[in-house]
Amino acid sequence: MTRILLAIWLSLSALIAPAHAQSIQDILQEYGDVIAKSSRKSIGPAITALASSGLPEAKSVLEKWQNKEMWMRESDGEFVWAEEIDRDTLHIHSFAGDDLGEAPDDAFKQLKPNSGIRSMIGSALVQFQLNDPDPDQRRIALEAIARDPDESHRAPLRASIDGETSPTLKAQKERLATLLTIRFDDDPAARIAAIDKLRGDLGLDVRAALNPLVAxxxxxxxxxxxxxxxxxxxxxxxxxxxxxxxxxxxxxxxxxxxxxxxxxxxxxxxxxxxxxxxxxxxxxxxxxxxxxxxxxxxxxxxxxxxxxxxxxxxxxxxxxxxxxxxAESDPDVTAAAEDALETIRTKVGFNQFLDLALDALSLASIYFLAAIGLAITFGVMGVINMAHGEFIMMGAYTGYVIQQIIPDYTVSILVAIPAAFMVTFAAGVAMERLVIRWLYSRPLETLLATFGISIALQQIAKNIFGTQARPLTSPGWLDGAWVLNDVVSISYIRIAIFVLALIFLGVFLFIMKRTRLGLETRAVTQNPKMAASMGINPDRVNMLTFGLGSGIAGIAGVAIGLYAKVTSELGSDYIVQSFMTVVVGGVGNIWGTLLGATMIGSLQKVIEWFNPSNTLAAQTYMIIFIIIFIQFRPRGIIALKGRAAGD
Structure with a gap:
């Protein structure tokens, strides 16, 4: 109510021209008793008189008053502003700009407006801030209005639109003026026109303005x-x-x-x-x-x-x-608000679906990166490598170590990607030479051996780096998110992981289709004896292929480390999804791996959407669905064709 009275006083004061020119001190003296009393019920006319005076000092007076820096001299009632030098001394300034020197504080009374009066002063200051030469000040004023809109803001906001030089700020002012019209205008036709103007707008502030109308x-x-x-x-x-x-x-x-x-x-x-x-x-x-x-x-x-x-x-x-x-008395306004909210709900539903699809695509790209190396070692070579997740973990830790050496995050990530590949490639080659080569065609022994290696690698990581999560920091240009509207957004890190997944899809296809290693790998996979008779060394091909799959897992670890916490258990969080991705997609087919990652990522996000508070239940339902799916498609989405398919 007080704010409404303040707005009325501002409007009336603008219509009534002063009988004679007044100084800022004259106005302060005229309302001196009211200002000194500092009662919210009676202070409105004083604030209005200052705000509507047109004097250049008015803004400074209101700001000093709001900040409790205005004082009144006890002897003659003159108002000044002062800085406290110590407990007993003030540095006095007049509102005309004169430096009045130092004086004891017992000769002055400090004006301490309560929160209600400061709020009223803030409302009066809006008209000055909205026309401030500094664009940042105008932006701050708009943000303040958006946080706490009030009837008193409407007139100064509208008055400032025509003189606004920044197109962005002008659009913000026009939008805010429309929202204030919906909330506070007395003309139903104007409110309905404002509602129609924002029909379909997904902003939370629009719904905040419309919902009270239909309450x-x-x-x-x-x-x-x-x-x-x-x-x-x-x-x-x-x-x-x-x-x-x-x-x-x-x-x-x-x-x-x-x-x-x-x-x-x-x-x-x-x-x-x-x-x-x-x-x-x-x-x-x-x-x-x-x-x-x-x-x-x-x-x-x-x-x-x-x-x-x-x-x-x-x-x-x-x-x-x-x-x-x-709560709204005009039925036409409530009908317009209901219709607008229905349109907004429809658009929100569509955008929520789009946001869910982007989340699913993002998760699918993470699973694809984690599984693409396994698609080589398991899908192509048929080796059940339970330590694949630990190669992902090794890649993430390699990125962390590189960042300790190179503080520039952009450079360190560019160095970490090939470094992680080399480290995990070497680890994969060593593992293949020392363990895997003796266990080909013995899947149970391979599973047990690699499971033991995974536990050993986790313990080694704990001994070196400890159990505390280590940060793998993304470059500054990956901070934030790509925001389409108030419903749809996706972080730049997830976009980068998606792009990286596409890059490695292309790299994998190029290696398998256009290089000698790819040709030899496919030959050994389909018929190792025939490949050996053609001069291909199966042992060498298996070693390089296993190393390649492990190296790609290391690169995936760098990418995943930017998104997840780097711990010794990082790989175990993705090993199950990686195997499911390869099996569901179709063993030995990279396109199947891509489809499998898309299917699993989408399925998990949909289940989480229905049950957002229980991610463990979401994973359980997903595994049950995949078990049922495999009953009908035991060879996956894209079944392997050729000799290897019958083995």
């Missing part, structure tokens, strides 16, 4: 509905259960408060005399009917409050109209 409250009345009625309600229906209807009757004073069974029992116990209650023996109170009779007898003599009978409640429900009443 309702439930009313019970014995006469005809009065106001903007949203709908009538029938007691006992799903929309208005009987208990809620009775509560509304009591709230409206139509029905006296009822008592509960527990309250009735307590009242009966309190009125036992000589083994009787209301003329009824205590041993006869086993039924509810007898307890009701005893209570009625007590009520007839005024010993307890009278209880409302079911018949009286039924009669009151029958004679009363229940309805929901809009």
């Amino acid at each position: 309702t409250r439930r009313v019970a009345a014995t006469d005809a509905p009065d106001g903007n009625v949203a709908r009538t309600l029938k007691p006992g229906s799903d929309a208005l259960p009987r208990a809620e209807a009775i509560a509304l009757l009591m709230q409206a004073g139509i029905l006296p408060a009822t008592i509960t069974r527990a309250e009735q029992r307590a009242a009966l116990e309190a009125n036992i005399e000589n083994g009787e209650v209301g003329g009824i023996r205590v041993n006869q109170l086993s039924s509810q009917e007898m307890r009701d009779r005893a209570y009625a007898a007590l009520a007839s003599v005024g010993a307890v409050p009278a209880a409302t009978t079911d018949a009286e409640i039924d009669a009151a429900l029958e004679d009363t109209t229940f309805y929901e009443l809009y």
